[in-house]
Amino acid sequence: MIDLTNPGSLEAERVRSAAVARALGDPKRLCVLESLGTGEASVGELASRVSCQVPNMSQHLLVLRSAGLVTARRDGNTVYYRLSDPRILEACHLLSSIAR
């Protein structure tokens, strides 16, 4: 049996890494992340850039947030999302260079 309760174990680390990879594993989410490379954006803006509906975008952002890739900030009634770490852009570029 594998121990996932110890966060420092190799296995637990791979589970987290895999979760991050799965969060990156959708073209729309990659588009969102690249788009956030230039700065924060609201849900509506992102939805129109990716050309999907707002609830759908909200779901994708939830996935990204759960993986720790983006953070949210509320201003009035609009919510702005931004990258939580510049290395995420690096990961996007590395992925596309591998996928070439």
Next chain:
Amino acid sequence: MIDLTNPGSLEAERVRSAAVARALGDPKRLCVLESLGTGEASVGELASRVSCQVPNMSQHLLVLRSAGLVTARRDGNTVYYRLSDPRILEACHLLSSIAR
């Protein structure tokens, strides 16, 4: 409508990148890739390192191969897999550093 027939389009590139990310999006497959970092290995070896059944490992290797992350070489009746690109290890490390 989005054109996926042009392999150079941004969208098609993201689709391929996302496919790579999904292939990375499983703890066992990450384990396989890290394990292949030290050199090629047979299906049976990989199955025992990851502690899963051979057919299951064969499936995971198919996923990795379809994403272009590993290549196979047959010698006698054993098949050896290896990383197709050293940057894949980089990607694994980047993922775990982001997931930390």
Next chain:
DNA sequence: ATGCTACTTGCGTTCTTGCGCAACTTGTGA
């Protein structure tokens, strides 16, 4: 040819994802 070892494939089940649509929440301003 027979048997053996090493993989791959097929099949059925269960779990997860992505999406659209409707309903709900929260904040703003008249």
Next chain:
DNA sequence: TCACAAGTTGCGCAAGAACGCAAGTAGCAT
């Protein structure tokens, strides 16, 4: 308070993914 705009959440469905197990294929040795 009422209406509106911006997001989030719930629900149902269709497609995809992971796994175990059984069956099939490929190469080698006797």
